[in-house]
Amino acid sequence: MSVANHFELLHTDGSARAGRLTTPHGFVRTPAFMPVGTAGAMKSLHWRDVREAGSDIVLGNTYHLMLRPGAERIAALGGLQTFTGWNGPMLTDSGGFQVMSLAQLRKVTEQAVTFRSHIDGATVVLSPERAVEVQRLLGSDIAMQLDECVRLPAERDDIDRAMQLSLRWAERCKRAFETAPEGYMLFGIVQGGDVPALRHESAQKLTDIGFNGYAIGGLAVGEPQAVMLAMIEETAPLLPKERPRYLMGVGTPEDLLEAVARGIDMFDCVMPTRNGRHGVAYTRRGQVNLRNARHADDPRPLDEESDWPSARNISRAYLHHLVKANEALGAMLLSEINIAYYQRLMRDMGEAIARGTFEAFRANVRAEWERGDLAPR
Amino acid sequence: MSVANHFELLHTDGSARAGRLTTPHGFVRTPAFMPVGTAGAMKSLHWRDVREAGSDIVLGNTYHLMLRPGAERIAALGGLQTFTGWNGPMLTDSGGFQVMSLAQLRKVTEQAVTFRSHIDGATVVLSPERAVEVQRLLGSDIAMQLDECVRLPAERDDIDRAMQLSLRWAERCKRAFETAPEGYMLFGIVQGGDVPALRHESAQKLTDIGFNGYAIGGLAVGEPQAVMLAMIEETAPLLPKERPRYLMGVGTPEDLLEAVARGIDMFDCVMPTRNGRHGVAYTRRGQVNLRNARHADDPRPLDEESDWPSARNISRAYLHHLVKANEALGAMLLSEINIAYYQRLMRDMGEAIARGTFEAFRANVRAEWERGDLAPR
Numbered sequence: 001m002s003v004a005n006h007f008e009l010l011h012t013d014g015s016a017r018a019g020r021l022t023t024p025h026g027f028v029r030t031p032a033f034m035p036v037g038t039a040g041a042m043k044s045l046h047w048r049d050v051r052e053a054g055s056d057i058v059l060g061n062t063y064h065l066m067l068r069p070g071a072e073r074i075a076a077l078g079g080l081q082t083f084t085g086w087n088g089p090m091l092t093d094s095g096g097f098q099v100m101s102l103a104q105l106r107k108v109t110e111q112a113v114t115f116r117s118h119i120d121g122a123t124v125v126l127s128p129e130r131a132v133e134v135q136r137l138l139g140s141d142i143a144m145q146l147d148e149c150v151r152l153p154a155e156r157d158d159i160d161r162a163m164q165l166s167l168r169w170a171e172r173c174k175r176a177f178e179t180a181p182e183g184y185m186l187f188g189i190v191q192g193g194d195v196p197a198l199r200h201e202s203a204q205k206l207t208d209i210g211f212n213g214y215a216i217g218g219l220a221v222g223e224p225q226a227v228m229l230a231m232i233e234e235t236a237p238l239l240p241k242e243r244p245r246y247l248m249g250v251g252t253p254e255d256l257l258e259a260v261a262r263g264i265d266m267f268d269c270v271m272p273t274r275n276g277r278h279g280v281a282y283t284r285r286g287q288v289n290l291r292n293a294r295h296a297d298d299p300r301p302l303d304e305e306s307d308w309p310s311a312r313n314i315s316r317a318y319l320h321h322l323v324k325a326n327e328a329l330g331a332m333l334l335s336e337i338n339i340a341y342y343q344r345l346m347r348d349m350g351e352a353i354a355r356g357t358f359e360a361f362r363a364n365v366r367a368e369w370e371r372g373d374l375a376p377r
Numbered sequence: 378m379s380v381a382n383h384f385e386l387l388h389t390d391g392s393a394r395a396g397r398l399t400t401p402h403g404f405v406r407t408p409a410f411m412p413v414g415t416a417g418a419m420k421s422l423h424w425r426d427v428r429e430a431g432s433d434i435v436l437g438n439t440y441h442l443m444l445r446p447g448a449e450r451i452a453a454l455g456g457l458q459t460f461t462g463w464n465g466p467m468l469t470d471s472g473g474f475q476v477m478s479l480a481q482l483r484k485v486t487e488q489a490v491t492f493r494s495h496i497d498g499a500t501v502v503l504s505p506e507r508a509v510e511v512q513r514l515l516g517s518d519i520a521m522q523l524d525e526c527v528r529l530p531a532e533r534d535d536i537d538r539a540m541q542l543s544l545r546w547a548e549r550c551k552r553a554f555e556t557a558p559e560g561y562m563l564f565g566i567v568q569g570g571d572v573p574a575l576r577h578e579s580a581q582k583l584t585d586i587g588f589n590g591y592a593i594g595g596l597a598v599g600e601p602q603a604v605m606l607a608m609i610e611e612t613a614p615l616l617p618k619e620r621p622r623y624l625m626g627v628g629t630p631e632d633l634l635e636a637v638a639r640g641i642d643m644f645d646c647v648m649p650t651r652n653g654r655h656g657v658a659y660t661r662r663g664q665v666n667l668r669n670a671r672h673a674d675d676p677r678p679l680d681e682e683s684d685w686p687s688a689r690n691i692s693r694a695y696l697h698h699l700v701k702a703n704e705a706l707g708a709m710l711l712s713e714i715n716i717a718y719y720q721r722l723m724r725d726m727g728e729a730i731a732r733g734t735f736e737a738f739r740a741n742v743r744a745e746w747e748r749g750d751l752a753p754r
Binding site: 039040041042043044045046068069073076077078083084085296297299313314315317318320321322324325327328329330331332 | 416417418419420421422423445446450453454455460461462673674676690691692694695697698699701702704705706707708709
């Protein structure tokens with residue numbers, strides 16, 4: 001395999017890993033959580049707060065961006081980093097997942113997936129080659145292969161068919177990516193649903209093709225957490241140790257902790273921002289629903305030991321009021337608080353791995369979650 | 378009149394004035410624009426950005442706050458400055474205006490206005506004494522008397538009746554405010570619609586009662602700008618020169634420029650934030666509607682000479698995209714850009730008044746607006 005490697009594996013502790021990924025737009029410390037800026041913006045967050053909350057890298061959705069404002073337009077405006085002002089490392093998905101979940105009248109053939117835009121109804125053809133082209137136009141530091149993701153539970157034949165198609169698309173994506181400039185990366189995606197044998201086959205064949213990094217796709221799509229973790233255990237050991245491993249679309253803080261324990265380096269998920277918009281805060285002591293009336297007269301902050309000012313300084317009473325009154329500031333504050341919590345968890349995991357104390361750290365974090373939130377006053 | 382004065386008139390230039398108001402929560406430079414934080418939050422803005430954009434003082438709406446989360450609750454939580462974290466000077470209206478515009482089944486008697494909450498239908502009685510009590514519970518630096526505001530055009534008899542009632546309520550508010558701690562202020566409100574004789578009578582009688590400052594109410598309620606400016610000209614000269622003058626609910630940048638020219642010191646308006654949420658930016662060269670397709674491919678910022686980073690650094694193409702995609706970040710950025718523009722205009726007016734060059738400044742600002750926005754590329 002002659003594929004360049006931009007990942008340094010710096011520490012391991014059991015199966016857990018800490019490292020550093022070098023992209024054209026900067027370094028990414030791993031384990032890394034990528035907040036999701038779907039349509040070229042992080043919902044309810046300024047980019048400076050995404051950065052200050054500890055994010056090294058963010059994710060953009062190719063499906064949304066290719067439909068509006070359009071990949072060619074973004075390229076003409078200097079690429080996604082210049083267009084948005086984020087100016088840091090960015091990974092884009094291939095668009096495949098959203099085509100499956102959002103687009104109408106989609107049709108999957110060997111050649112491509114054809115669908116109607118959910119915005120204006122236009123017919124769009126997304127082939128492996130076009131998925132790579134779009135991501136290169138966007139200027140993504142890390143592009144993802146086009147794949148077909150099957151929602152679970154599913155029949156083994158369906159899972160197998162989609163996995164085999166994804167492998168053929170992986171090869172086409174790799175060829176299309178060959179002319180990409182030095183430093184830009186393409187990741188392959190392991191599919192295979194909840195079937196260990198199919199996961200093994202997919203991981204092995206993707207590794208034979210050779211990518212800058214490897215994602216595990218098709219999880220967190222309806223299966224229990226135990227199945228997800230089992231599939232990570234089946235897959236991660238088969239992936240090249242020196243390459244970054246990305247678990248797509250995951251997850252809760254507990255998912256992150258358990259997946260890092262099983263050798264995952266990168267994650268993305270809408271949970272911290274989406275749940276923040278719905279009044280839920282993530283804290284050292286678990287989830288807190290600010291809609292709950294118990295907070296209405298509570299002058300205490302979410303977590304007086306947090307190093308994030310809004311979590312430490314703003315009263316639950318005020319957050320409760322903002323959420324109840326549907327004030328945009330409520331979504332803004334809870335989104336930044338949640339991203340900061342996620343990123344603090346990632347940093348702390350990385351430091352524990354570096355010190356060789358990950359198991360104790362994990363037990364301690366779980367114990368704090370289990371203590372639960374402060375008693376009502 | 379033994380009413381304390383916390384205003385220093387520092388400079389005059391023609392009728393225009395520049396000064397400084399001292400409140401329990403800090404100084405306010407005048408001319409001052411007060412952004413409106415209706416329900417204890419500035420829509421789509423962090424408080425730190427309200428401050429950084431140049432705001433010395435903000436306005437809260439008593440009507441909204443008394444209904445949710447409730448004045449007694451806010452008092453128990455330390456008052457509005459502590460509750461919200463704004464921690465600076467705050468003026469509250471009396472609630473009267475919103476009762477007229479938002480509440481259902483309202484009934485005005487000599488004693489009080491009775492209405493149903495637009496939130497939960499509860500019956501609420503707002504008397505002059507309760508309006509003062511609520512504002513003291515909120516901890517407002519500047520409380521406003523309860524008044525009755527008549528929408529224009531209206532019959533002279535209606536305007537007269539509401540003005541006379543407002544005068545009697547002014548006296549009751551003043552008595553209710555007598556026990557307020559040192560440094561807190563109560564402003565009377567001149568009513569009288571578009572009838573000069575009624576404005577004269579209202580201003581004279583309010584001055585006789587004696588307040589810390591004087592507002593001109595009942596304007597920007599449907600009348601042409603020329604009528605509003607004429608009423609200011611009728612009213613301002615009758616108000617005590619050494620007291621602050623506040624024009625309620627105004628207005629466009631042009632309204633502010635013309636009202637300052639006529640001796641007004643303070644303003645509040647939802648325009649910069651509301652219009653920001655609807656895709657409109659205020660700039661040195663007038664209003665810019667970012668929804669317009671002409672901006673879709675335009676890499677230029679709104680105003681490369683602005684001292685506000687978002688106005689100077691972010692492309693029109695990105696702002697257009699955010700507005701079209703209904704991304705919260707669009708409202709966040711345009712709200713801060715607009716508040717910063719308003720506050721820059723206020724500061725520049727103050728400096729021109731201090732230098733005795735207000736007339737030249739005013740002509741120059743008007744000429745820039747008339748040049749209009751940049752030509753499309």
